[in-house]
Each structure stands twice: as C-alpha cells, then as structure tokens.
Amino acid sequence: MxxxxxxxxxxSGKSTLGLALAKALNREFIDLDNLIQSRSDKSxxxxxxxxxxxxxREVEASALHKTFLMSKIVVGTGGGAxxxxxxxxxxxxxxxxIYLKIAPDLIVDRIIKDQNVRPLLANKSKDELxxxxxxxxxxxxxxxERATLIINADQKVPDLVANIxxxxxxxx
Ligand code: S3P
Numbered sequence: 001m002x003x004x005x006x007x008x009x010x011x012s013g014k015s016t017l018g019l020a021l022a023k024a025l026n027r028e029f030i031d032l033d034n035l036i037q038s039r040s041d042k043s044x045x046x047x048x049x050x051x052x053x054x055x056x057r058e059v060e061a062s063a064l065h066k067t068f069l070m071s072k073i074v075v076g077t078g079g080g081a082x083x084x085x086x087x088x089x090x091x092x093x094x095x096x097x098i099y100l101k102i103a104p105d106l107i108v109d110r111i112i113k114d115q116n117v118r119p120l121l122a123n124k125s126k127d128e129l130x131x132x133x134x135x136x137x138x139x140x141x142x143x144x145e146r147a148t149l150i151i152n153a154d155q156k157v158p159d160l161v162a163n164i165x166x167x168x169x170x171x172x
Contacts, residue, residue: 002071003095009137010079010118011111012100012153018076020157032077035063048119057084068094082143099147102154104133
C-alpha cells in the first residue's frame with residue numbers, strides 16, 4: 001500500500017514510531033502537524049489560540065488531503081485527525097491505518113514534560129489530565145477502532161516496527 005497512517009491519542013508515540021517504520025520500509029515520514037505548520041507559518045498552539053479549534057480542524061483536513069496525492073509515505077497524524085469530517089474513512093480508503101493503543105495513565109507520564117505544546121492538554125493538573133484523557137479517549141475510540149490494524153503501543157519501538165512489518169506482510 002502506498003500510504004500508512006499512524007493514528008492514536010496524543011503521546012501514543014506516532015512520531016517516534018513513524019520515523020522508525022519509515023526507515024525500515026525505506027519511505028518518507030510525514031508528520032501531519034509539521035505539514036500544517038509549514039503550510040501556515042504558524043505553530044499548532046498559535047493556530048488553536050488565534051483561530052480556534054474549528055479552523056485548525058479545517059487546516060488539518062486539508063493537509064491530510066495533500067497526503068492522498070503522495071505515495072510511499074508513512075504519516076504520523078495528530079491525535080484528533082481521525083475524529084473530524086470523513087478523515088478516518090478517507091485514510092482507510094487511501095491507505096492502511098494503524099491505531100497505537102495506549103492506556104491513559106501511560107499517556108500522562110509521556111506528555112507531562114511538554115504538556116503545554118498541546119493546547120487541548122495545557123494548563124491541567126495531573127489529576128485533571130487523567131480524567132480529561134480518560135473521557136476524551138472514550139469519545140475518540142469509536143474512530144480509532146476503525147483502523148486496519150490495532151496495536152498495543154506500550155512496547156519498545158523495534159518490537160513495534162517488527163510487529164507492524166509482519167502485519168503488513170499478512171495484509172498484502
Ligand atoms: C491534537 C493532537 C496534536 C495536535 C493538536 C491537536 C488532538 O498532535 O494535532 O494539538 O486533538 O489530539 P499529537 O497527537 O501529535 O500530539
């Protein structure tokens with residue numbers, strides 16, 4: 001398949017895994033947030049705070065559409081990308097989607113040091129974060145679970161890559 005989309009909640013490790021997977025498959029890695037930022041000259045927090053989430057989601061969907069024109073890529077999507085418009089269906093139509101599933105308490109440990117670069121998680125105490133992530137993930141899982149492949153993200157990157165390569169082979 002021409003395009004592999006890594007989806008999952010913030011902090012599930014999409015960028016780290018995406019780079020390693022792209023390298024293993026000899027493909028280009030595209031981070032959707034970076035694509036958005038390079039096209040708008042604004043950081044993700046700036047887009048959120050200046051224009052609001054609705055505009056951010058429009059810009060995000062339009063960046064995603066650009067990837068449908070590219071081939072031999074691994075794309076790390078933002079945590080919300082599959083949950084707006086028909087993005088999830090379209091990613092499934094144009095490629096393979098892989099959901100990196102992870103427990104909320106592990107997410108908190110992973111994101112706490114750079115919590116404020118993610119506007120949806122900014123300025124929350126640790127207790128607030130856990131509750132927010134639990135609820136938010138519950139709302140989002142109906143989208144995430146439509147992925148071609150669901151994988152437990154709490155594994156070392158080389159193991160994740162090996163498991164995914166195996167699953168891709170079976171899928172072909
Ligand atoms: C978001 C996830 C972020 C970024 C934005 C919104 C979300 O990307 O797109 O802050 O709604 O889950 P990461 O999942 O790469 O942190």
